Amino acid sequence: MEHVFPTVKRGQVIGLLGGSFDPAHEGHAHITRTAMNRFGLDRVWWLVSPGNPLKERGPAPMADRIHRAKQVMNDPRVIITGIEERLGTRYTAETIAALQKRYRGTRFVWIMGADNLAQFHRWQDWQTIMRSVPIGVVARPGHSTSAKTSKATQVFNTSQLLPRESRALGRSDAPKWCYVNLPMSDASSTAIRARGDWG
Known part of the structure; x- marks a missing residue:
């Protein structure tokens, strides 16, 4: 399933959680469950990337990370996919544009942890991303203030939805973003690799 394009019903709201998932851990699952509940999503796709342009170290093999x-x-509401490899896209803005072209009528919401929002301005074409899809941000330990x-x-201060309005995010037009708090998980891929539990 990870090497084919997922099927969707017209009008569905699909959350997109991108990353190297090197390795995937409970923190990713925690963010996903929260996003589905808080942002009015029908499904979530994990976009296991071929590689993160902001990271010097290359990830483990794609098949291992997907497994x-x-x-x-x-x-069943979450699809693990290597769709970026199939699309031939490297940057988030390119991926979103390709998905919107392929899945006309589908609403996409980009999901990220607060740690990514803190350095989002370093992403390629980050303002284009903000204007392309609503963005749901989930709190992460130690990154609230930044x-x-x-x-x-x-x-994009004037584009923010309040937490109590979070379920409207999936049906909102970009630019729109919402930051929600939750009981936090401090799991991280970096810590797992450091312990030697992966790769």
Whole structure:
């Protein structure tokens, strides 16, 4: 399933959680469950990337990362996919544009942790991403202040939905973003690799 394009019903709201998932862990699953509940999503696709342009170290083989991700996130509403490899896209803005072209009539929401929002302005074409899809941001340990005061939040301050309005995000038109708190998981791929539990 990870090497084919997922099927969707017209009008569905699909959350997109991108990353190297090197390896996938409970923190990813925790963010996914929260996003589905809080942002009004019908499905979530994990986009296991060929490689993160912001990271110097290359990831483990794609097949290994997808296999691990399926073990971590066993939910029929969540699809683990290597679709970026199939699309031939490397940057998030390119991926979103390709998906919107391929899946006309489908609403996409980009999901990210607060740690990514804090440095979102470093992403390729980040303002294009903000104007292309609504963005759901989930709190991450130690990143609340840096995320809430980031360049992205300042530039798009007037586009923020309040947490109590979060379920409207999936049906909102970009630019729109929402930051929600939750009981946090401090799991991280970096810590797992450091312990030697992966790869």
